[in-house]
Amino acid sequence: MSVDGPSEKPVHGPDHPQSVGHVQPRKAVFFESGPPLKLEAGGCLAPVEIEFETYGHLNPERDNAIFICHALTGDAHAAGWDSNPLGPLRSYRKNKPGWWDEVIGPGKPIDTRHFFVICANVIGSCYGSTGPLSINPETGQPYGLSFPVVTVGDWARLHMMLLDHLGIDSLYAVVGGSVGGQQALEIALGWPERVRRLIILSAGYRITAQGLGFNSVARHAIVNDPNFNGGHYYSGQPPLMGLAAARMLAHITYLSEESMGHKFGRRLQDKSQPDFTLTGVEFEVESYLKHQGESFVQRYDPNSYLYITRAMDYYDASLRTDGDLTRAAALLQAKTMVVSFSSDWLFPPELCRELVSAMCRAGRAVTYVDIPSRYGHDAFLVETETVSRLIDSFLRH
């Protein structure tokens, strides 16, 4: 996601009273002995590490936990400052707060004075949970493409095991945006008795055919990069140009036509007349996308991008009940809030409303808000004030 907003956002340094301060990721390891984890897609995995962070304190009743699901290329570092990030792909964390720091902290909508907040990285990612970059204990080498296909259902199951490990039976809420919203939905569907509130931002119960198409082109670009080498690139040059193309493409889908027009229009980059360059940068929008591609490849593993987009492809909450979304919605016991944004075309409001309608048909409690915004899919990270008010209000009642 890009984080270009309507205005400069306040950044709370680690010593600010509304910051959760300095944080460090933690790890939980599962399937160290005994049979391995059997994945939904049929593969096996052992051991399975889950990286997570927590903020605030679990109360004696152990009923104040809120679980945060991160978006596609996100991580467990949702709030606070990780001033000494370990690992080559984590330098982007330096001198930047967690990805949802505006929403999580003392006195913020997800208030760490009252709630114990957990955010965990998904498997398949490259941010601490087991993924293609991890060492396969059987070979002593990174898994690469020998890593098994993982699904949103696997993410949800492992994160529920993490909650068991932390001694948390019941969640006050589960919250997620984009594919994180899909994981939040999956948790609420799979463990309805353990989830009291569900907040889904900018997400549908599945992606559209168009979304499948974009993901397919993105993977095509990575796999056909000259350095891809069947996914075995860890000892050489990674397929960074392919990953950059994938990210550039994804970025277009995160913005809206209107926000791109407003932000860049057809302005030239630092010049008043075009240079008439065929492959160089001419327009501001080209420069922006190029920058997004270049900075992303410093922080993400191309193989992980293949795995997590595929997980997004496969997710369809209605398949749990043979394609009948109303029957799936009937499984939910959580009070639910669904938030869409008018200009989001990756998870368009109509798609978000399908789940809401199914919940209504199933007689389930649901609050639905469609926020007028020009910021497209990114709006859930950009329209922070509106999102904060909604979350605050929903969590209080």
Added chain:
Amino acid sequence: MSVDGPSEKPVHGPDHPQSVGHVQPRKAVFFESGPPLKLEAGGCLAPVEIEFETYGHLNPERDNAIFICHALTGDAHAAGWDSNPLGPLRSYRKNKPGWWDEVIGPGKPIDTRHFFVICANVIGSCYGSTGPLSINPETGQPYGLSFPVVTVGDWARLHMMLLDHLGIDSLYAVVGGSVGGQQALEIALGWPERVRRLIILSAGYRITAQGLGFNSVARHAIVNDPNFNGGHYYSGQPPLMGLAAARMLAHITYLSEESMGHKFGRRLQDKSQPDFTLTGVEFEVESYLKHQGESFVQRYDPNSYLYITRAMDYYDASLRTDGDLTRAAALLQAKTMVVSFSSDWLFPPELCRELVSAMCRAGRAVTYVDIPSRYGHDAFLVETETVSRLIDSFLRH
């Protein structure tokens, strides 16, 4: 453009009374001696070949000519059958009529019993007009990236020279869709006294920031293909994977979310259960895009794709009058019809309407039709019945 329509279209064989029959492309050569062509972007080119086809007969008054501008990856073969196509990239023509055969022919909306129809290929393309695949007479080698940057303005100027060559002072009409509509507009703006009617389908006076972004990602994919080799790939393997990615991406922009949902949805390709394959084909939409990519690379030169998308990027009809579209519109003397399609998001109706509004403000005659259609940008080639009725009616009056 894809040509998947709402139903099977009638194909008129070469012997059908409504077919223009067997046709052969012709060539006109300019700048064989004397100073070379000076291009808008500053480069020079000589000689300049233009490939074109004609259908019907020029009347003695020489005033019944209609000029057709092709779309991005189109060619001069708009109607009839070219049963013996020459050149390695033209085999796709075999056993298929020209790209607008449904609209051009005896008794068809652009009726070759009454009109003399000309369609010419643009420079930079790989279909007979001079482009990066052509031999640079100075080196005896294909131009590759030493080919100069070309613009829609250059296309228009050369095609007007072709009309001079054919002895045609004044066009009954100029017609084009997509970037062909932009060229049609450019001809009508640059030579207002030579154009009596202008028909623009699915095109705006410039592309949006989002469109610039998509073109930029497409070129990124081509340039970073392992076989690109700085554009010098003609004696080896061309960068076909990059070109395929570019085409797959473009195809998504030619369809609409609705049409993709309707045509493919999330159906699996020839199976009822997923294989859980990371990079293989799982969904129908993946198979479709893969096929579109693979068939396109059989028929298009990757370097040409760089040049023609760049020409599309640069085109902005308002720059002729310092960014004032109303002043540009005031230059038009042609009776104009603009047709947009409700689900077109590459050239959305709002963008098409900007030109229409500018013409209204300038007191120019314009007919505007927005056709409700789910076929997206492709609709101008898919909604043939509606388009035919509109063209027929507009040309008669």
